[in-house]
Amino acid sequence: MQFSDIKAQRPARDQLAADYSQLFSLLDSGASAQAMQRWDVRRRETDTWLSLTHLHFSQDTAHPQYKADREYADQIGPVVTEFETRMKRRLLAAADGQNRGPLPSHLRALWHMDISTFDPAIAIDLEAEAGLEARYTQLIASAEISFNGQAYNLAGIQPFLQHVNRPTRHGAALAMWKFFQAHADELDDVFDRLVKLRTKMARVLGDDVFTPLGYRRMHRLDYGPSQVENYRNEVLKHVTPLVTRLMDHRRRENHLDELYAWDEPIIDPAGNPTPAGDQVFLTEQAHGMFEQIDPSLADLYRQMLAGGFMDLGNRPTKAGGGFCTSFPNVGMPFIFANFNGTHHDIDVFTHEMGHAFQNYQSRNQPFMDYFWPTMDAAEIHSMSLEFLAYPQMSRLMGPSAERYRRMHLKAALEFLPFGVCVDHFQHEIYNHPDMSPQDRHRTWHRLESLYMPWRKWGDLAYPASGARWQAQQHIYRSPFYYIDYTLAQCAALQFWRLSNADYPSAARQYVDLCSRGGSAPFIALLASAGLKSPFDSGALADIVREAGEYLQIGSS
Ligand SMILES: [Zn+2]
Numbered sequence: 176m177q178f179s180d181i182k183a184q185r186p187a188r189d190q191l192a193a194d195y196s197q198l199f200s201l202l203d204s205g206a207s208a209q210a211m212q213r214w215d216v217r218r219r220e221t222d223t224w225l226s227l228t229h230l231h232f233s234q235d236t237a238h239p240q241y242k243a244d245r246e247y248a249d250q251i252g253p254v255v256t257e258f259e260t261r262m263k264r265r266l267l268a269a270a271d272g273q274n275r276g277p278l279p280s281h282l283r284a285l286w287h288m289d290i291s292t293f294d295p296a297i298a299i300d301l302e303a304e305a306g307l308e309a310r311y312t313q314l315i316a317s318a319e320i321s322f323n324g325q326a327y328n329l330a331g332i333q334p335f336l337q338h339v340n341r342p343t344r345h346g347a348a349l350a351m352w353k354f355f356q357a358h359a360d361e362l363d364d365v366f367d368r369l370v371k372l373r374t375k376m377a378r379v380l381g382d383d384v385f386t387p388l389g390y391r392r393m394h395r396l397d398y399g400p401s402q403v404e405n406y407r408n409e410v411l412k413h414v415t416p417l418v419t420r421l422m423d424h425r426r427r428e429n430h431l432d433e434l435y436a437w438d439e440p441i442i443d444p445a446g447n448p449t450p451a452g453d454q455v456f457l458t459e460q461a462h463g464m465f466e467q468i469d470p471s472l473a474d475l476y477r478q479m480l481a482g483g484f485m486d487l488g489n490r491p492t493k494a495g496g497g498f499c500t501s502f503p504n505v506g507m508p509f510i511f512a513n514f515n516g517t518h519h520d521i522d523v524f525t526h527e528m529g530h531a532f533q534n535y536q537s538r539n540q541p542f543m544d545y546f547w548p549t550m551d552a553a554e555i556h557s558m559s560l561e562f563l564a565y566p567q568m569s570r571l572m573g574p575s576a577e578r579y580r581r582m583h584l585k586a587a588l589e590f591l592p593f594g595v596c597v598d599h600f601q602h603e604i605y606n607h608p609d610m611s612p613q614d615r616h617r618t619w620h621r622l623e624s625l626y627m628p629w630r631k632w633g634d635l636a637y638p639a640s641g642a643r644w645q646a647q648q649h650i651y652r653s654p655f656y657y658i659d660y661t662l663a664q665c666a667a668l669q670f671w672r673l674s675n676a677d678y679p680s681a682a683r684q685y686v687d688l689c690s691r692g693g694s695a696p697f698i699a700l701l702a703s704a705g706l707k708s709p710f711d712s713g714a715l716a717d718i719v720r721e722a723g724e725y726l727q728i729g730s731s
Contacts, residue, residue: 183224233494249305339446363612448575499530529560537692548693554663594661616641665709
């Protein structure tokens, strides 16, 4: 299977209307099994086209055709959602009266959430929302950061932000934030429009504010804002003190009077270790690594490599970040990244392969809705693979393997306070939609001081004023997504503990969890893998204790 052979027809409005009218006729005539089957084919085709379109645009945000297709996808997306919602409503109406129908209760619960997030009256707002999100993406992708006489994009500047030379790091950070400051008005304006638009949609759908709609969009079936608030408090109680000690340790290790924001990325005092080779080297070495973790993972990797299902290099006009997408009409995933020669290449590689493996393992689940779990659970597969790769790390990092492991573990812990801060910020923003841009910056500033009390911005005036959040694309593009990474990190750190005790059993549990895909909600999936819910007090305390011992920073 070659990536270049994948084709999917651009869904024309007329064709969609004709196809769905046939599906509704089948339902009218009582042929619901046949309707389900044909609908599945229609959905796979549409989803594959949407995935291809978003991927192509990310591969080259300046390509006129890709841009035009992306704009068309933004327009047609709400039309597709409207048809799918009608179909789900019809199937649910028929199924809800029956105790044991063809639709399992989890699928029904997912669809009930879906139908509650859409109404034709908001179709035009959804299109506008997608347009604003794309504006943010393009603005960020177009960044030209002048540094040392060269122009870099945001991925390209990253190696300098963690350079072992302090003035280089500081200079790179100044240059990067200068770009954000230069676009401050646009960044505030795009976000203001997004908040108002999302609030307006929530009100059309019967909520006062966007938060409940945001939760339903994320398909949160077995927890709500109060459990999330508890979890944030647990992070504040257990993790913030540990990370504060880590930062103080870092300051002393690096012989610094003050640890400024641009010093924080130097997790290893000898300079963060870099991969033992370039992209070609890493993709070659990964064969052996994946083979040792699980043979089925290695098998998928070989297929992806041979079929061109990866785009890992950094290029001008390529969108930033890393992600995994998939093409359900052929059952293959694709991973996208921006390798830049830092340890992030390894993090992103193992992370996105975790997503790809889960999606592939779940490709024969009985419903398309189960191919991916909800994002909180989906990030468990990706983040856990980062930890399960630890014993194989010398293949990619050479003699720096142990330094990588320590650095990665510290980064995983340091991420938690930041992650919950992003989440808390979004709750404040959407629960108070009339805040001014200045209020939003003040809010970030207040929360940053709470969750990350060590943070010192020095002369980086823009983030010091409370603007750090504008560099976090999820805040613009995926509201309320960010907590999912922290919840999943809590599960991934449990896999780290399990794999320390009994690697083969941890790997088996991991593969089984991947195969279950999205066939259950978050807490149920955790329980099925023998993992503790992050919402139970104690889950974080155990992790923090073991990590503190491993890193020898258990207490000050
Ligand atoms: Zn991910």
